[in-house]
Amino acid sequence: MDEVTLESPLDMHLHLRDGDMLAVVAPLSAADFAGAVVMPNLVPPVDTLAALMAYRARIAAACDTTRFSPWLTLFFRAYGYDELAAARSQIIGVKLYPEGVTTNSAAGVRDLHGIDATLAHLEALGIPLLVHGETHGFVMDREREFLPVFRRLARQFPRLTIVMEHITTREAVELLGEYDNLHATITLHHLLITLDDVAGGLLQPHLFCKPIAKRPEDREALLRIALDGHPRVMFGSDSAPHPRSAKEAAGCAAGVFSAPVALPALVELFASHNALPALQRFVSDNAQAIYRVTPPVRRITLARAPWRVPDQYGAVVPFGAGTSMAWQVVART
Amino acid sequence: MDEVTLESPLDMHLHLRDGDMLAVVAPLSAADFAGAVVMPNLVPPVDTLAALMAYRARIAAACDTTRFSPWLTLFFRAYGYDELAAARSQIIGVKLYPEGVTTNSAAGVRDLHGIDATLAHLEALGIPLLVHGETHGFVMDREREFLPVFRRLARQFPRLTIVMEHITTREAVELLGEYDNLHATITLHHLLITLDDVAGGLLQPHLFCKPIAKRPEDREALLRIALDGHPRVMFGSDSAPHPRSAKEAAGCAAGVFSAPVALPALVELFASHNALPALQRFVSDNAQAIYRVTPPVRRITLARAPWRVPDQYGAVVPFGAGTSMAWQVVART
Numbered sequence: 019m020d021e022v023t024l025e026s027p028l029d030m031h032l033h034l035r036d037g038d039m040l041a042v043v044a045p046l047s048a049a050d051f052a053g054a055v056v057m058p059n060l061v062p063p064v065d066t067l068a069a070l071m072a073y074r075a076r077i078a079a080a081c082d083t084t085r086f087s088p089w090l091t092l093f094f095r096a097y098g099y100d101e102l103a104a105a106r107s108q109i110i111g112v113k114l115y116p117e118g119v120t121t122n123s124a125a126g127v128r129d130l131h132g133i134d135a136t137l138a139h140l141e142a143l144g145i146p147l148l149v150h151g152e153t154h155g156f157v158m159d160r161e162r163e164f165l166p167v168f169r170r171l172a173r174q175f176p177r178l179t180i181v182m183e184h185i186t187t188r189e190a191v192e193l194l195g196e197y198d199n200l201h202a203t204i205t206l207h208h209l210l211i212t213l214d215d216v217a218g219g220l221l222q223p224h225l226f227c228k229p230i231a232k233r234p235e236d237r238e239a240l241l242r243i244a245l246d247g248h249p250r251v252m253f254g255s256d257s258a259p260h261p262r263s264a265k266e267a268a269g270c271a272a273g274v275f276s277a278p279v280a281l282p283a284l285v286e287l288f289a290s291h292n293a294l295p296a297l298q299r300f301v302s303d304n305a306q307a308i309y310r311v312t313p314p315v316r317r318i319t320l321a322r323a324p325w326r327v328p329d330q331y332g333a334v335v336p337f338g339a340g341t342s343m344a345w346q347v348v349a350r351t
Numbered sequence: 352m353d354e355v356t357l358e359s360p361l362d363m364h365l366h367l368r369d370g371d372m373l374a375v376v377a378p379l380s381a382a383d384f385a386g387a388v389v390m391p392n393l394v395p396p397v398d399t400l401a402a403l404m405a406y407r408a409r410i411a412a413a414c415d416t417t418r419f420s421p422w423l424t425l426f427f428r429a430y431g432y433d434e435l436a437a438a439r440s441q442i443i444g445v446k447l448y449p450e451g452v453t454t455n456s457a458a459g460v461r462d463l464h465g466i467d468a469t470l471a472h473l474e475a476l477g478i479p480l481l482v483h484g485e486t487h488g489f490v491m492d493r494e495r496e497f498l499p500v501f502r503r504l505a506r507q508f509p510r511l512t513i514v515m516e517h518i519t520t521r522e523a524v525e526l527l528g529e530y531d532n533l534h535a536t537i538t539l540h541h542l543l544i545t546l547d548d549v550a551g552g553l554l555q556p557h558l559f560c561k562p563i564a565k566r567p568e569d570r571e572a573l574l575r576i577a578l579d580g581h582p583r584v585m586f587g588s589d590s591a592p593h594p595r596s597a598k599e600a601a602g603c604a605a606g607v608f609s610a611p612v613a614l615p616a617l618v619e620l621f622a623s624h625n626a627l628p629a630l631q632r633f634v635s636d637n638a639q640a641i642y643r644v645t646p647p648v649r650r651i652t653l654a655r656a657p658w659r660v661p662d663q664y665g666a667v668v669p670f671g672a673g674t675s676m677a678w679q680v681v682a683r684t
Contacts, residue, residue: 156545156546156551158546213489214489216550217490217563220603220604221556221559221602222601223556223601224601230550233489234489266599267599268556268557268599269552270553270554270556271553272553272554335601
């Protein structure tokens with residue numbers, strides 16, 4: 019097969035940033051995707067309906083939101099029922115960050131045992147909970163150490179839709195099998211790289227992200243459920259642009275910028291495993307079912323035709339910069 | 352105790368480089384140390400007596416070798432007995448790199464089973480074998496995977512002095528206990544940092560090295576034998592300067608430049624564990640016994656007096672750049 023068409027592909031975990039960066043990256047996501055879940059970790063975080071509506075307007079000014087739905091999230095804090103009820107029609111979920119675990123998470127949750135009232139409101143209102151699931155432990159153990167929190171939440175709030183964001187470990191994959199209300203996003207890069215690619219040869223700051231890429235057996239486990247089209251697993255790029263100057267620096271910011279190469283790379287990956295039929299589920303259908311959303315009708319066609327990934331988009335170095343990819347987008351309706 | 356004097360401190364694993372870099376870094380090592388084992392992985396590698404004598408002359412031109420003994424090593428290849436016998440008085444050992452495992456190791460050994468003849472010569476001639484012990488496996492497993500090679504060498508060549516260079520894992524520490532002809536160097540940075548410090552917060556290219564810093568329990572194991580003054584363990588900084596432009600880059604070179612801060616940092620570390628009496632063994636006495644060398648008589652005195660580590664030495668960013676250290680060198684004789 020030398021051509022494949024994806025119906026309304028979705029990116030269920032995306033950083034669109036703000037200001038000049040928003041203007042660079044939003045059109046790139048809007049070109050290839052019919053919708054995306056937009057993270058709220060701006061500075062300050064998006065944690066009021068007013069801030070969210072203002073952010074929505076800025077996103078709408080940066081790209082064509084009739085063809086690309088930006089599904090916004092509120093930054094988790096203690097919210098009252100009425101507050102969430104008022105916001106419900108404007109949000110796809112609430113994103114929980116433990117305090118300080120990643121970029122712009124200083125306002126995150128310090129005490130994960132003190133949040134049950136808000137979680138109960140989310141459950142009652144049918145609002146999904148999205149979670150960056152890492153502890154402050156040793157970098158290779160952080161996700162694994164966080165899994166008991168997911169287990170507690172899944173048991174205590176059985177009707178709450180819980181999304182384990184950007185999972186990276188075999189153990190997270192296994193946990194997914196235990197509770198029907200647990201779901202997961204998986205990034206492109208965690209399907210392709212391990213810590214070896216980041217730090218096994220020369221150190222590669224453009225592959226540095228949180229959670230950090232793990233071991234080969236972890237990548238294999240992620241790949242297996244993605245290629246299977248597992249119904250509770252969705253593509254979420256976690257595409258997180260930083261200017262090149264913030265990446266090639268003494269303290270390099272975490273984040274891989276993959277949005278503009280995600281679909282070609284996913285098609286190449288799934289094709290190489292003879293799993294193209296599952297890609298539609300991974301990149302759209304599962305997400306529509308889990309979140310009960312209907313994106314704009316889009317058709318993105320890719321063909322097997324090599325292209326060279328640009329060295330930069332604006333000031334940002336993309337995943338695979340300068341390399342040749344086997345598939346490219348040839349038509350967008 | 353607010354002052355400590357080290358007798359002829361030694362750095363038993365050092366990269367002096369060549370050319371302009373040699374001119375910058377050699378005087379810094381010569382200031383604080385009475386001697387150092389100098390690595391041969393130049394481009395091309397130092398693997399003839401003629402190349403070694405020429406390198407010795409360049410080192411002598413860069414620093415005062417009456418107060419600082421540069422103990423040179425030959426880059427491992429298949430050597431004949433006569434060749435090694437002729438070189439013996441000029442070298443402290445032969446350094447083995449598996450092919451391609453680290454900076455400038457492209458000429459290293461591909462087949463570790465084809466080297467026994469040369470090893471037998473080393474054993475017969477009483478020339479130590481220094482080994483960079485890593486496989487090409489997953490970055491966190493490379494040292495562990497290499498340990499069976501050390502076990503085989505220790506058994507097969509019982510009178511060969513084998514030095515496991517810059518060990519980083521608990522398992523290497525355990526192996527040291529099994530064979531009397533195994534020895535080890537430990538760097539400053541592997542006593543102080545784990546992968547968390549490299550990639551747990553922002554990514555820190557100046558802490559990126561090979562072997563990569565491992566887990567907390569590995570660091571604890573290294574610290575224990577260093578603080579104990581274990582008789583088969585020596586300080587070897589593996590100080591490996593790269594210009595800042597090669598570190599803060601899309602492909603960051605491996606190496607931590609610690610030579611000019613090593614003694615202050617070691618004194619602070621040992622003092623904080625009430626282990627200062629063991630430091631003389633770790634930083635000099637053990638090495639003199641293992642290698643049967645007598646360095647120039649030097650006395651380096653450090654006092655508890657804060658100083659700020661420079662941001663750069665020439666084009667090189669040192670370990671701890673810009674931070675305050677509690678001890679400083681106050682007298683050098």
